[in-house]
Amino acid sequence: MNSAPLPPQRFCLIRHGETTANADAIIAGVTDVPLTRLGRDQARALSQRTWPKQIAIYASPMSRAQHTARLAFPNQHFTLHDGLRERHWGVFEGRPLTEQPLREDTPDQGEGWTDMIIRVQTAITEICAASQGRLPVLVCHSGIIRAARILWTTGDAGQRPPNATPLLFEQTDRKMMEKPL
Template identity: 75%
Template sequence: MIDAARPSQSFCLIRHGETTANADGFIAGITDVPLTALGRDQARALSELPWPEEIAVFASPLSRAQRTAELAFPGRDVQLHPGLRERDWGVFEGRPLGEQPARENTPGQGESWPDMLVRVQTAITEICAGAEGMLPVLVCHSGIIRAARMLWTTGDVGQRPPNATPLLFQRAGNKTLEKNL
C-alpha cells in the first residue's frame, strides 16, 4: 500500500460488463469498445441486487462503462467522471493481451502507472467527498480497481477483477477492506 490520502467514506467499484475486447483478448484501454450480449446481460443482472436506496452512480466516460451503468441502474442519474476512464495503453491499444507491457513500464504514447494512480486517487476522493451521505457506486474498469487496491488495500494490484461484480471498498478504522457486495 502506498501512502495515499484515503477517501472520506466507503465506495463501490464495478468493472463494466464483458466487451468485445474482453471476449477477443485484446487491450482496449481508452479504445471505445461495445459490450457483448453477455456483457449487457451481466449489467442487467446488477439491477436485481439489493442496492441501498441512497446511492450515487458514477461512470467512466467510455461507452462500455456508461452502458453498464444505464442497464444496471435504470432510471437513476449517472454522472460521468473523466478520472474513471481506463489507462491509456498508447501504442499497445488493440494488441493481444499477451503483448501488454508490465504495469510499471510506460507504454509509448500512453499513460504512466504513477500518473494513473494520482488520477484515480484524485477522482475517487473527489467523488466520495461530494457524495453527501450516499454510497458512491463507480462503474469503471479493471485498471481503476487495481489502482484502488494498490492505493488503499493490500498495496498490490491483485487479479483482474471479474466483469460486472460489485466490490465494496469499506473503511474500517484506519484501513480499507475490499469485499464482494
C-alpha cells in the same frame, strides 16, 4: 504506495460488463469497444440486486461503462467522471493481452502507472466528498479497481476483477478492505 490518505467514506467499484475486447483478449484501455451480449446480460443482472436506498452513481466516460450503468441502474441518473476512464496503453491499444507491457512501464504514447494512480486517487476522493452521505457506486474499469487496491488495500493490484461484480471498499483501521457487495 498504500500510504495515500483514505477516502472520507466507503465506496463501491464495478467493472463494466464483458466487452468484445475482453472476449477476444485484446488491450482496449481507451479504445471504445462495445459490450458483448454476455456483458449486457451481466449489466442487466445488476439491476436485480438490492442496493442501498441512498446511492450516487458515477461512470467512466467510456461507452462500455456508460452502457453498463444504464442497464444496471435503469431510470437513474449517473454522473460521468473523466478520472474513472481506463488507462491509455498507447501503442499497445488493440494488441493481444499477451503483448501487454508491465504495469510499471509507461507505454509509448500512453499513460504512466504512477500518473494513473494519482488520477484515480483524486477522482475517488472527489467523488466520495461530493456524494453527500450516499454510497458512491462507480462503474469503471479493471485498471481503476487495481489502482484502488494499490492505494488503499493490500498495496497489490491483484488479479483482474470480474466483470459486473460490485466490490465494496470499506475502511477498517488505517486501510480499506475490499469485499463483494
